[in-house]
Amino acid sequence: MSGPNRRVALKVVGATLGAGAFAYAGRPVAQWAANLDLDEVLTRHYKELTPEDLAQILRRLEAETQETYGVDVRIEDIPPQDGVSFGYALNLSLCIGCRKCVEACHQENNHDRRTNNSYIRVLEMEQGSFDMEKGTVDYDHTVPAPGKYYMPVQCQQCDDAPCVTVCPVEATWKEKDGIVVVDYNWCIGCRYCEAACPYHARRFNWRAPEIPADEINPDQGYLSNRIRPQGVVEKCTFCLHRTRKGLLPACLEACPTGSRVFGTLLDPKSDIRWVLEHKRVYVLKEELGTRPRFFYFFDK
Amino acid sequence: MAADPTAAVTPPPPPSLPPALSYLRFLRAALVRSFSGSWRFYAWMTILTAIALVGLNAWGHQLNQGMQVTALSDHVSWGLYIANFTFGVGLAAGAVMMVIPAYLYDDHEMHDVVIIGELLAIAAIVVCIGFIIVDMGRPDRLWHIIPGIGRFHWPVSMLTWDVLVLNGYLLINLHIAGYLMYQRYLGKKPRKGWYLPFVFLSIGWAISIHTVTAFLYQGLGGRPFWNSALLAPRFLATAFISGPAFVIVLLHVVRWTGRLTFGDGPIRTLTSIMRVTVLLNLFMLGSELFTALYTGGSHATAIEYLFFGSHGKHALVPYMWTAVALNVTSAVLLYLPRTRTDHRLLLAACGAAFVGIYLEKGMGLIVPGFVPSTLHELVEYTPSVTEWKVTAGIWALGLLVLTVALKVGLAMWTGRVNVRTD
Known part of the structure; x- marks a missing residue:
């Protein structure tokens, strides 16, 4: 084979191998891209959704859960209630x-x-x-x-x-x-x-x-x-799907000792208010200035 | 710039092409030269491409299977990727150590090679962006962080500042390098008004990219190891070690390829800078160690873990002592009188400094921020094979960009390729 021909042949072989390597290496990325759901990729931020958008997304998510996990679930958007501000306390x-x-x-x-x-x-x-x-x-x-x-x-x-x-x-x-x-x-x-x-x-x-x-x-x-x-x-989320409907957080209901106290800070008659007013409560890492809504206290 | 190096090389009257057309020819010339060269060039590019493809493949698996393929956890939630990102920002910022002497101190010899620093900054920022993207759990939602399209939490989130300064730095350097190359290609003298303001802007901007990146960590009250006012100064000091170290090696490579001839002045200047910054960094390290260890208490836990291990866990100890040993070695080498004349010693010093800072900024800075965790749990981290593959891939991509940028850039900078030869 003459020089130029051999060079051309080498280039063709090289290009084929190169293209093959690119295709092989890029396959997982291509697969990921192909699996993307355009509706999901383009979903707007929660605060920008109209009630209709949100309803549509909730139904889509329910269908996806059925498809992936084989279960009928009910996904709701539960907004915060007026005049409610949650606090949590724990009796160590x-x-x-x-x-x-x-x-x-x-x-x-x-x-x-x-x-x-x-x-x-x-x-x-x-x-x-x-x-x-x-x-x-x-x-x-x-x-x-x-x-x-x-x-x-x-x-x-x-x-x-x-x-x-x-x-x-x-x-x-x-x-x-x-x-x-x-x-x-x-x-x-x-x-x-x-x-x-x-x-x-x-x-x-x-x-x-x-x-x-x-x-x-x-x-x-x-x-x-x-x-x-x-x-x-x-x-x-303080179990907001429960607490915004008047239920207690799951962790509180499960506690066998009654260590946990949950409620709204705006209700003077709530248990949490009683704890804050009568116990010497403290918060974790107060020096960081994060102002937690989760309080700890000792009885004795 | 009175001593413009190529002013004497090619002063042909520029052919009168419409600007759009001549710009297209410029781009075509750049493209052609990106894909043609000696067998050495092809071999180098093939190796880098192969490594980059290994990284791409590994990242693809990470996308499909989730970040469980990394060794990261809820305790150590940032690791090798963010460590390399941080180091990359330093490299990009360090390149400014060529720009400052060239333009602020009017160092003519440095001015002859300053384009190398600008091209390095571009490649380093590409590396940084790569590491950010592979660290994201949902890169398909990248558009959420685009100002005006997503929801850009500026000015509150430091990460949005980092997006602005890094992309800004990339654009500034693309403009400066691109403009200078284009004018040289046309055989015209670059007009100062078109690039000098951006050069001065880039100097301040280079400081800002590493300061803002340090502030990302420094501003977190829950992480005592990072929450120190010394972090940003140390970031800059290390950037001005790794940057000049890399450039000195790069200058030797460029000289070896014969694509640009220049004296030893720039290398001497960069060596002088490193002589100061290596000691500055060691001094600040000592100051940090003193504060932590002399005071004691729980705030010293991260430093104790980092240097001596804690509760029988020692994963970072070998990295950190290697880093210290390399940094001290580079300092000693840089001050040896023989290093002034023996370039092999100088290159060894640069290699030691580069690897030393890489280890110190990587495993020694990001990971101990998470160990012990905020609830004082000691969970260790050693990068997974996937993380190493992706990391190697991104650095290979960076070297591909740098190689092409230098090859095309220097050909035009020196006037070897211009609109008349094309």
């Missing part, structure tokens, strides 16, 4: 660290079963110390253990929430009843909020949640416990 003298609240949250909020996710972590703390450094979350023995007390931590629904401040796309915000919510259809998954939160309250969906059909809670809220998509951040 009563809490025994049984983690019933952790489990109730796991089930109520349709968490991924493989990672055993929950919005609540319970720290086993040393008597006489507020130092979390000396606490542990992975205790595995009969509770309560001598010389210990137990401190469940979940979203503090801060009035000056660092997670809301840092979000670059306003995918998370504070509602007028004090609850910090996430628009799962708007979050870009940058996880800046996870870095900013001082209370380890946020979780990321590292993969699509996996839940057996018979364990799915079918009563779902758009901004709360609906099954989250892959790649977005989620958090505790």
Whole structure:
């Protein structure tokens, strides 16, 4: 074969191999792009949706849940009520660290079963110390253990929430009843909020949640416990799909010791107001100026 | 610029083409030269393309399976990608250490090679944007962060500032480098009004990109390891180590290819800058260590974990001591009298400094912000194979951009390729 011909042949072989390599390497990306649902990609921010848009999205999400998980669910958009501002308090003298609240949250909020996710972590703390450094979350023995007390931590629904401040796309915000919510259809998954939160309250969906059909809670809220998509951040919403309808949070109902007190701060006759007025309450990491709505207190 | 290096090279009367047409010819000339060259060029580009494709493939799997393929967790929610992003911003900002001597101090020799710094800044920003995109859980929603189209949380979120300064820096440098190349291609003398204001803007802007990136971390009260006023100054000091170190190596490569002839002046200037910044960085490191360790208490936990391990966990300790050893080595080498004449020693110093800063800014800065976590849990992080593949792919992409930019850029900068030869 003469020089120029060989060069041409080499170029043809090279180009073919190159094109093949590009096609092979790019296939997963192409597959991902092909699976994107244009309606979903173009969904507007929650606050920009008309009631008709929202209704359509809710029906679409219900159909998708049926398709993916094989369950009929009801997804609602439940707005905050006027004259309601939620607060939560926890009696550390009563809490025994049984983690019933952790489990109730796991089930109520349709968490991924493989990672055993929950919005609540319970720290086993040393008597006489507020130092979390000396606490542990992975205790595995009969509770309560001598010389210990137990401190469940979940979203503090801060009035000056660092997670809301840092979000670059306003995918998370504070509602007028004090609850910090996430628009799962708007979050870009940058996880800046996870870095900013001082209370380890946020979780990321590292993969699509996996839940057996018979364990799915079918009563779902758009901004709360609906099954989250892959790649977005989620958090505790004080069970807004329950509490905005006058029910109590799942973690409170599950507590066998009555450590948890929930209610509206604007009602002078509420239990939460009684606790705030009669107990010496404190908030976690007060020095950071986040102004939590979650209060801790000791009885004795 | 009285001592314009190429003013004497080609002063042909510019042919009178309509601007649109001549700009198209300029683009065509750039494109042709991006895809033609020696066998060495093809081999280099093929290797880089192959690595970039491995990264693309790995990213594709991450898109489909979710970020579970990374080693990240809710405890360490940023890792290798954001570490490389941060380092990349430093590299982009560090390139300004050529621009400042060339334009502020009127260093003519530096002015001869300053385009290399501007092209490096472009490639580094491409790398940064790449790392941000692969770190996103939902890159399909990238449009949410476009001002006017999505919901841009400016000026409250520091991340929106970073979007503005990084893209702004990219545009400024594209304009400066593009304009200078185009004018040289036409055989015209660049008009100062068209690029000098942007050059001065780019100097301030370069400082801003690394300051804003430091503020991303520095402003988080819940992360004591980052929440220090020293973070931004340290970011700048390290940028002005890794940037000049990379440029010195790059200048040697460019000289070796014979695409540009220049004296040792720029290398000497950059070495002098590094002599100051390596010590400055070590000093600030010492100051941080002193504050944490002498005070003690729980605020020292992250630093103790980083340097000595904590509760039997030591994942970062080897990285950090390697970084310190390399940074000290580079400082010693830079001050050796022989390094002034022996370029092999200088290149070794630059290599040590570059890798040292890479480790320090990467594993040593981003990860310990999360260890211990905000509830003081010690969850460790070691990057997954997928993360390394994607990371290698993005750096390969950056080198592809840099190679093409330098090849085309220098050909036009020196007047070897112009509208008359085309």
